[in-house]
Amino acid sequence: MQPPNTLQLPAITLARETAILDRFDSLGRAAQAMRDFGCDTAIITEAGRVVGLIDEKGLLTAQMEGDVGTSSIETYFDREFHSIQASETGASALRLFEFSGARCLIVLDSFGAAAGILYPSDLIPRPLVEARPTMVGGMATPFGVYLTNGTIRAGAQDLPLLATGALLFSMFICAMFASDALASFWVQSFGKNELVASLQQDAFPTFLFLLAMRLMPLAGIHAAEHKVVHAIERGEPLIPEIVSRMPRVHPRCGTNLAAAAGLFLGMMNSTWIPDSELRLLVAALVTLTFWRPLGSLLQYWVTTRPPNAKQLEMGISAGRELLQKYQLDRERSSSPFVRIYCSGMIHVMTGSMLMYGLIELIAWVFQISILV
DSSP: OOOOOOGGHHHHOOOOOOOOOEOBBBBBHHHEEEEEEEESSSEEEEEEEEEHHHHHHHHHHHHHHHHHOOGGGGGGOOOOOOOTTTBBBBBHHHHHHHHOOOOOOEOOTTOOOOOEEGGGGSSOOOOOOOOOOSOOOOEEETTTEEESSSSSSSSSSSHHHHHHHHHHHHHHHHHHHHHHHHHHHHHHHOOOOOHHHHHHHHHHHHHHHHHHHHHHHHHHHHHHHHHHHHHHHHHHOOOHHHHSOOOOTTOOHHHHHHHHHHHHHHHHHHSSOHHHHHHHHHHHHHHHHHHHHHHHIIIIIIOOOOHHHHHHHHHHHHHHHHHHHHHTTTOOOOOOOHHHHTTTTHHHHHHHHHHHHHHHHHHHTTTOOOOO
């Protein structure tokens, strides 16, 4: 359902309620009325007829000139104003704003009395108010976007999540084999090198894994998931024009946790600080300081890339399904186990273990050594 076209609605429907004062009221009463209504402009009347406006600028001028709350507002209200009849449409109000340059319009009823005030922002269609989960998690799979609020699941389901785990494990194994091949080529071409041998264990496989992640379509689907989660949590409509503008970096992405773990373990396994207790302290401090910035960099440059139209539609479809289910079942609570299950991590780990078992089976059948 789309929000109504406000330009076709009457001005009285769009108008805001605001403070209405008498020209002989005090500055103190004007300030209090504007605070009570939460508005920055009050309408000034005399015998029920609109004679002007006073806004925050007028109150500031009064204070700068030394007038106190007991002084009359008569000196400080603006006698030049623009009005529109309550029966006129939003389109008429838009034209009046355009030609007059007014910052607001006073809406008058059929008797000429003030019925409210209209701002340009009131002419922008109001989004339909719908209940939304305050926090959404998700995951990119080779077959689409998976979304959940911890109790409701939408988008890609069990098999795609299992496939994600299998794919990630396969990419890791391939990165290890490619790293071994790269190191062997180096040794054959240039001879043994201790630096290359040390890089072969950690740096080469990690680099090749991240490179593959960036190049695969999964990175675009991952970005689409982030953009949709941002749109849902910000209350934006799930339409391509808006979702495509959302950031593709999200502060709760699992990439941040992977960055933290990699940073901490990498420093703990290093030998540049001989004392183990000092190394632990330094690793903890560095990780706490840099894990989020490092995770954001990895998200932007490695684990996500700008999604194409099809990938963005995958995310939007999952988001709309989640919101539709949430409208019907938003009161349901869940146990910690259900939340863990809905996170999708059990499925991903299961998929990884199944792929590990398959590779081990292949190695046993053909009597070859595959895993190192």
